Amino acid sequence: MLETKKFSPPGQRAFDARFEAQKIAFGPVVFHCVHYAWKRGVLQALAEAGAQGLTLDKLEATGRWSRYALKLVLESCLSAGVVLLEGGRWQLDKVGFCMVSDDITQINFDFIHDVCYQGLFELERSLDAGKPLGLAHLGDWASIYPVLSELPEPARSSWFAFDHHYSDTSFPSILPDVFATAPRRLMDIGANTGKFSLAALAHDQRVELHLVDLPQQLAVAEKNLSAAGLHKRAELHPCNLLEPAAALPDGMDLVWMSQFLSCFGEAEIASIFQRVAASLTENGQVLVLDTFWDRQRYDIAAFCLINTSPYFTAMASGNSKIYESTDYIRLAEAAGLRLLTVRDGIGYCHSLLRFARA
Template sequence: MLNKKFSPEKQSAFAARFEAQKIAFGPVVFQCIRYAWKRGMLQALADAGSEGISLENLVTTEKWSRYALKLVLETCLSAGIVYLREGHYVLDKTGYCVLTDSITQININFTHDVCYQGLFLLEQSLDEEKPLGLTHLGPWTTIYEGLSTLPEPAKTSWFDFDHFYSDTSFPSIMPDVFATAPRRVMDIGANTGKFSYAALSYNQETELHLVDLPVQLKVAEENLNAQGFRERAHFHPTNLLDTTATLPENMDLIWMSQFLSCFSESAISSILERTAKALVPNGQLLIMDTFWDRQQYDIASYCLINTSPYFTTMASGNSKIYESTDYIRLAEAAGLKLLTARDGIGYCHSLLRFAKVA
């Protein structure tokens, strides 16, 4: 486990108080910076180059009122997005990140379009362990029931967020998946079928068994059938929150990617117990997930830790981004033994390999 340190060891009381004010006004700063990006202010400063541009010249473009420019750019100034040079606003390095960095933009869109309104109910959601903020998007018990019918722009922002963190990992893990030459592979939490498509394309002899909620599995089935995998892809609509729901058995290998973080510890325990029963003797379980304790850099741990409130208020009410030790502890209790752990996959993933204890 990596020991993360997010602030200097020696911080003055004055500096600490300034950091506290950044927290107090965080939502205000977020909205102003998002406005500056979405409405083209940051691009205008980038186009002006290192010399910057004056407020008066920005006003003459008639894209924004003087009031809007002055208010938003002053907030950007306070946040280090821009700086002033001889009366001209100049885009700073952090501003360039907002303007050009894809993961920053994906995170901003996800926070705004999916989470922002619902997070107002975080306190109640934590108390009741229910995703009470989800009502801002739809009438579902969990967000997973409504993913395919989320309103826009939340739907696009959710899938952009999910796929960015997962798709960068799939190409490099196929040798791991097929290291033991499995013939029957189960993809639990198949979502839109992206992993199953990659696995079926990689190995021509493997059968994939996809498990997910009916509404999600319908999308995966349509995608895989369109790619010509109708014969080797098998679909098992299942609500794994139902502890009586069983899994197809005699699996050589079971795959889970960014799946268990959707559930509480008690639900994870139940799922892992059923997973162990579904494996053949000495069969293996591969779990790929984003563990905040296994990141090389604080920036990745920071992003992951602060994704957890989304799970509380929007997704399920009682799940989060876990530490790897949580999964290992729960898997061992279910009769699974950790064989290997590999970090540095894709953007921020780790791969835990378990074997069924004979």
Template sequence: MRDKKFSPTKQSAFDARYEVQKIAFGPVVFQCVRFAWKRGILDHLASSSEDGFSIEALAATGKWTTYALKVVLESCLSAGVVLLKNDRYVLDKAGHVLLMDEITKINFDFIHDVCYRGLFDLARALDEEKPVGLASLGDWPSLYEGLSSFPDAAKKSWIAFDNYYSDTSFPEILPDVFATNPKRLMDIGANTGKFCREALAYHPTVELHLVDLPQQLEMAGKTLRSAHLHERAHFHPIDLLQTELALPGHMDIIWMSQFLSCFSEAKIASILKRATDALAPNGQILIMDTFWDRQRYDIAAYCLINTSPYFTAIASGNSKIYQSQDYIRLAEAAGLKLATIRDNIGFCHSLLRFVKP
């Protein structure tokens, strides 16, 4: 992508200055709006008529102090979450979206429970290319080794974030996955096993191979066993950061979903080369991911771009949300050729299909 602009086509210096102040005070507004949401203030406002509630009426419920209400609601007012009408607070459109929109709530929880404290160390993470912010959650070399032991709130929010973005896409892409009637399918980066569960339920005879870290395979195994679909599943605990480790071979389809974005470009190149070597004759590699350059709407591109610092500070220290051309370039270097691209899957996914030329 050579040209892109998120700011308005015409913007005065005064308006630009206002936008910069929003950035400067963004963390403050985030915490105040979250307090109003989590503590039920926004819900209470939503229950009123268009007249809203005064601070005195809200304080009279005994749920919040007058001081807390003034501090938080004034910040919410500045953010357009509420409006003030005749000295009464009324829920504005953004407030209604926060209460009603599932992905907005998931994003809020993910940023607060998983990212917020760790992002304080973003500068050091960028300098060292190490996830130094992960220490805010626990003592592990990388997020993926510690995920199963995360604090409860962080684990719940991480899984909700990861699954909500991907789960909406799985049913839609299964016909693509099985278009060539594969007998052996390998999921690299099986994670919690949600895709494997869908694939095994969709195709009655496919043999499915799961590749991931031992901790992740344990979670995936629980998912498949609870669905009584584990008999056709084979588990391969492999740390793909160890570049000398080969992948199981003779695969008709190799599937990777929201996986390669967990690695640096050098590691992606290594994984793609090993995946290419693991293909059966006429085998194909399918990669589904969230590419910010292939989004229909700026709101999606905005969310994806600003997920990259999570990878830097918390997850790996050297990965990000990539552009599609990055994957295509690395795949071609591994000996693959792009066959097709399918966009607009689920919320924001694209599916890249690669073949051996």
């Protein structure tokens, strides 16, 4: 059994808890001040100054920022531990070094700022309606998935950077798992831009790939497969899996789903698992690669995953989230599958669930 996650330190004093509560209350203010300091180069200037730091006069003398702007954002950054102020000189603190040098911090920051921030104001209405009402801040669409390639910049670049940064780290280590049973007919559901299919086709010259996704996404995948000269061993199946009657091609030795099921609500996941089970050969298997907040070794990963869920509510689907692994296992078993193995610690925060027919 997985251990219970606790994010508050044991024996936390009431005074400290009250301070943490104020950090939540003023979180949006700090977010925007730190964003300004990072994107407008204030933090980079402090990084280049090193341990001696810079006075406010020196920063102002560059002509890049007004004194008012510098005082306002630096003081907010100070309150968040992003910078230090010693002897009238401003320096980067450890959190500030993360802001200017850590890829995952920057990608998360851009994703929240460019894709989610304005839309999250509609979270309450989205939860009540079960619809991604915040998406209207990016465009007039019912769901984000069919229009990912049409998102306005910088939301489009930030979305794909976020998605690929988390998924790409897992691909190099999972191909042996994928081909452990020597599958010949492999189905990639939620193929997106075809990154997994490209890797699988290159890994095994005998495998036949079946890509399932919305037509808009398959158009991008087809272009990438053709550019790599791998399209002859790939078959495209445009499909909206939100339609319960949308059947999947059968006779599959292996079905692959990566960061896909989290795009749906539980009833839809149950329906997808039922159709996946029906698509398998007698000895066929299902591999689900996803991010489960309950299977994380480090609290930082669980924190990021839990707080990605409101994006799905307000911006993506209105009823999906980052799930616990037990949710997928329960729904898969109800669909006639049985769990064989679980492998954790893949990439940054992925786990691999392997199922067979019950």
